[in-house]
Amino acid sequence: MWKSKVWNLTLLSTILRRRPTLLSISHFQSNSTSHFPPTISRTSYFDFLGNPNFPGKTFCSESAEKSHVHVRCWSCGNVANGSLFLFCDSCRSIQPLDQSVDYFQIFGLERKYDIGVENLEGKYKDWQKKLHPDLVHSKSEKERGFAAEQSARVIDAYCTLSKPLLRAIYIMRLEGVDVDEEETLSDPELLSEILEIREAVEEAADSQELNQIQSQMQEKLDHWSSSFANAFQCRKFEEALNSIRRMTYYHRVNEEIVKKL
Amino acid sequence: MAEPAYTVASDSETTGEDKSSSAFPEIAIGIDVGTSKCSVAVWNGSEVELLKNTRNQKMMRSYVTFKDDIPSGGVSNQLSHEHEMLSGAAIFNMKRLIGRVDTDPVVHSSKSLPFLVQTLDIGVRPFIAALVNNVWRSTTPEEVLAIFLVELKAMAEVQLKRPIRNVVLTIPVSFSRFQVTRIERACAMAGLHVLRLMPEPTAVALLYAQQQQQAVNENIGGASEKIALILNMGAGYCDVAVAATAGGVSQIKALAGSTVGGEDILQNMMRHLLPDSEILFSNHGINEIKSMGLLRVATQDAIYKLSSQTSVQIDVDLGNELKICKVVDREEFEEVNRKVFEKCESLIIQCLHDAKVETKDVADIIAVGGCSYIPKIRNLVMSICKRQELYKGMNPLEAAVCGAALEGAVASGISDPFGSLDLLTIQVTPLAIGIRVEENNFVPIIPRNTTMPTRKELAFTTVRDNQTEVLIVVYEGEGEKVGKNHLLGYFKIMGIPPAPKGLPEINVCMDIDASNVLRVLAGVVLPGSRHPAIPVMEVRMPTVDDGHGWCAEALDRTYGSALDLVTVQKKI
Numbered sequence: 151m152w153k154s155k156v157w158n159l160t161l162l163s164t165i166l167r168r169r170p171t172l173l174s175i176s177h178f179q180s181n182s183t184s185h186f187p188p189t190i191s192r193t194s195y196f197d198f199l200g201n202p203n204f205p206g207k208t209f210c211s212e213s214a215e216k217s218h219v220h221v222r223c224w225s226c227g228n229v230a231n232g233s234l235f236l237f238c239d240s241c242r243s244i245q246p247l248d249q250s251v252d253y254f255q256i257f258g259l260e261r262k263y264d265i266g267v268e269n270l271e272g273k274y275k276d277w278q279k280k281l282h283p284d285l286v287h288s289k290s291e292k293e294r295g296f297a298a299e300q301s302a303r304v305i306d307a308y309c310t311l312s313k314p315l316l317r318a319i320y321i322m323r324l325e326g327v328d329v330d331e332e333e334t335l336s337d338p339e340l341l342s343e344i345l346e347i348r349e350a351v352e353e354a355a356d357s358q359e360l361n362q363i364q365s366q367m368q369e370k371l372d373h374w375s376s377s378f379a380n381a382f383q384c385r386k387f388e389e390a391l392n393s394i395r396r397m398t399y400y401h402r403v404n405e406e407i408v409k410k411l
Numbered sequence: 412m413a414e415p416a417y418t419v420a421s422d423s424e425t426t427g428e429d430k431s432s433s434a435f436p437e438i439a440i441g442i443d444v445g446t447s448k449c450s451v452a453v454w455n456g457s458e459v460e461l462l463k464n465t466r467n468q469k470m471m472r473s474y475v476t477f478k479d480d481i482p483s484g485g486v487s488n489q490l491s492h493e494h495e496m497l498s499g500a501a502i503f504n505m506k507r508l509i510g511r512v513d514t515d516p517v518v519h520s521s522k523s524l525p526f527l528v529q530t531l532d533i534g535v536r537p538f539i540a541a542l543v544n545n546v547w548r549s550t551t552p553e554e555v556l557a558i559f560l561v562e563l564k565a566m567a568e569v570q571l572k573r574p575i576r577n578v579v580l581t582i583p584v585s586f587s588r589f590q591v592t593r594i595e596r597a598c599a600m601a602g603l604h605v606l607r608l609m610p611e612p613t614a615v616a617l618l619y620a621q622q623q624q625q626a627v628n629e630n631i632g633g634a635s636e637k638i639a640l641i642l643n644m645g646a647g648y649c650d651v652a653v654a655a656t657a658g659g660v661s662q663i664k665a666l667a668g669s670t671v672g673g674e675d676i677l678q679n680m681m682r683h684l685l686p687d688s689e690i691l692f693s694n695h696g697i698n699e700i701k702s703m704g705l706l707r708v709a710t711q712d713a714i715y716k717l718s719s720q721t722s723v724q725i726d727v728d729l730g731n732e733l734k735i736c737k738v739v740d741r742e743e744f745e746e747v748n749r750k751v752f753e754k755c756e757s758l759i760i761q762c763l764h765d766a767k768v769e770t771k772d773v774a775d776i777i778a779v780g781g782c783s784y785i786p787k788i789r790n791l792v793m794s795i796c797k798r799q800e801l802y803k804g805m806n807p808l809e810a811a812v813c814g815a816a817l818e819g820a821v822a823s824g825i826s827d828p829f830g831s832l833d834l835l836t837i838q839v840t841p842l843a844i845g846i847r848v849e850e851n852n853f854v855p856i857i858p859r860n861t862t863m864p865t866r867k868e869l870a871f872t873t874v875r876d877n878q879t880e881v882l883i884v885v886y887e888g889e890g891e892k893v894g895k896n897h898l899l900g901y902f903k904i905m906g907i908p909p910a911p912k913g914l915p916e917i918n919v920c921m922d923i924d925a926s927n928v929l930r931v932l933a934g935v936v937l938p939g940s941r942h943p944a945i946p947v948m949e950v951r952m953p954t955v956d957d958g959h960g961w962c963a964e965a966l967d968r969t970y971g972s973a974l975d976l977v978t979v980q981k982k983i
């Protein structure tokens with residue numbers, strides 16, 4: 151069952167700390183006797199830092215390599231053409247959640263880091279028009295449940311792919327490389343750099359100064375983002391992990407600046 | 412008229428879930444209950460149509476008068492004179508009062524209204540009463556709203572020649588989930604089922620999405636995404652939304668709202684014209700009520716005129732040897748209401764900031780609601796967005812109800828051959844939801860402007876060695892201290908295995924499902940274990956009732972900080 155896999159995944163938001171335990175509340179929800187459609191059974195993770203740009207629930211436990219056999223629509227029996235099957239084109243029924251379809255497939259994208267983010271929003275809206283629970287009010291409870299799950303997953307997919315750092319971590323996981331977000335910072339050089347930047351943020355006199363630091367961080371983020379892209383493409387995963395680590399810290403500085411602005 | 416008798420169900424009845432939703436496509440009607448005016452609209456098969464009452468009005472005054480034995484509302488009732496509404500017999504502004512306790516400043520500012528709003532300042536619901544034959548007859552905002560909704564329902568049923576059950580209602584952005592339950596209660600009392608509650612500017616956003624979609628279909632505009640800034644300011648509330656629209660889908664990017672509106676402007680002006688007015692009117696004698704009514708009408712009239720002229724002459728005899736004779740110009744008016752306008756500005760700026768949208772990327776600026784006629788409001792929204800003009804495609808007073816009617820049709824599963832109902836709004840949470848931690852700090856678990864449905868989780872821990880219980884107190888709002896936020900409910904986790912402080916991991920998960928139901932789940936895990944140490948608690952919120960204002964205080968008195976918890980600290 152997916153649950154056993156969940157424990158192997160780690161939290162983005164716990165980069166700074168090791169937390170071996172994780173309670174997946176989704177599991178308990180599925181036993182609930184409520185008459186509402188089964189709510190989103192995503193795997194959910196905590197977000198220790200309360201950091202809004204790190205949706206803690208972003209990563210799913212799909213086994214990406216699973217080859218996709220032809221699936222029949224549960225409602226009309228139509229066989230899907232192609233592997234992507236959230237929605238039946240012939241009877242417009244929403245299909246049950248299929249974890250083997252990854253986020254890139256949802257957006258009809260090749261699995262690579264460099265994607266055109268500007269096209270995501272349109273595709274995201276197209277999906278929501280087909281899957282959003284608000285639009286299936288008159289359908290059966292079963293299908294409304296599918297809609298809630300699928301729609302939530304498309305939201306997650308959109309949030310993940312549209313943010314470089316989350317996208318980087320996600321694509322690594324699809325490659326089977328676990329990003330250890332719980333590790334303590336061991337690189338003294340990076341540690342002192344981060345401490346220095348934080349101090350600068352702390353002591354910034356006005357918003358102009360903060361904006362300046364912010365644009366520096368953005369430059370660094372862009373730099374490490376392209377380093378990641380290169381490393382990932384060459385399958386140099388150690389280097390890729392290093393880039394992710396950097397991006398995480400610079401991103402967090404940016405978050406702090408936003409809070410202060 | 413021999414119409415069926417409509418009765419209001421008991422206030423103690425809880426809102427029941429309607430299970431008969433799927434049978435036939437009954438089109439839900441859209442209702443915009445404003446603080447001062449109200450309207451109803453419905454999809455008529457090809458477009459949205461506003462319903463009119465027997466006096467041919469589309470906009471009806473939101474009030475209920477208790478003149479006779481049977482209360483009657485602004486839908487059916489014909490006021491013989493404006494002053495009748497201000498005689499103490501009529502209750503209005505219920506949208507400002509509903510779901511608030513008597514320590515709320517908004518309730519306090521309502522004490523200068525002609526009917527009775529009495530506060531004991533202890534955190535219970537205020538005492539509200541109408542003057543009927545020299546008797547103060549008590550009522551509640553829910554009851555008043557229910558009576559009003561019954562009239563609206565009857566009006567719609569006569570016109571549409573079918574029973575009405577399902578409604579889409581617009582609500583202010585700043586409404587707490589507790590206030591929402593009071594609105595639902597009022598609807599249930601009136602025999603209405605709330606299919607959807609829409610924050611007002613998001614209803615406007617849906618109408619905008621439809622208009623853009625139509626323009627695309629008619630090849631007028633491009634199909635690309637358009638960002639709109641929407642300001643909706645009525646008598647009671649000021650709300651702002653940033654929405655990104657494409658292909659009939661309106662994704663709300665951010666919401667911001669506050670209890671500031673035309674009523675505040677009116678009261679500021681009344682105070683300006685008669686500095687002691689509040690003290691003067693506080694005892695609610697018959698003569699004082701009359702004077703207050705006269706002043707209110709004269710001030711309202713002056714504000715209205717100042718939208719089109721630069722100065723206005725106010726000449727009113729309030730009786731009791733009180734006369735007001737004064738010329739007020741627009742500059743003075745703007746100075747008197749400076750704080751109101753500043754608040755609007757800060758809401759717009761905050762909303763743009765939260766949406767991460769630059770003003771240059773805003774395609775259209777939409778200003779709706781009664782206050783959108785005030786030149787200062789129009790100017791400030793244009794100047795923030797650095798534009799010369801506002802969006803012209805909407806009637807400012809009808810935009811919200813039209814959006815609600817569209818949503819009603821969409822949510823009822825109605826489709827339109829021309830694609831006019833090919834629409835969707837993707838909503839976000841208007842307020843952060845979180846819990847209380849050490850030292851009365853508020854920690855958001857679901858931040859504001861999170862796309863719904865959603866589920867978020869955070870880890871907490873104990874503050875004492877061998878602490879076996881923690882109190883989970885759930886709040887909604889933006890304040891850093893819980894005191895500034897709305898209490899939604901609380902429960903205790905018991906039986907935590909004894910352990911040094913900071914060791915037990917208390918995970919609190921919040922889930923908002925597709926029906927906008929909030930559930931709070933809490934579980935305890937000890938290090939080295941993968942399984943919850945005790946059964947997980949699952950609580951549907953809100954759980955508080957009307958006396959909730961003093962709950963937080965009572966909890967504090969009883970438990971102090973003994974059952975506190977704390978966020979798991981981040982380290983470098």
Ligand SMILES: [Zn+2]
Pocket residue numbers: 223224225226227228238239240241242243
């Ligand atoms: Zn099918």
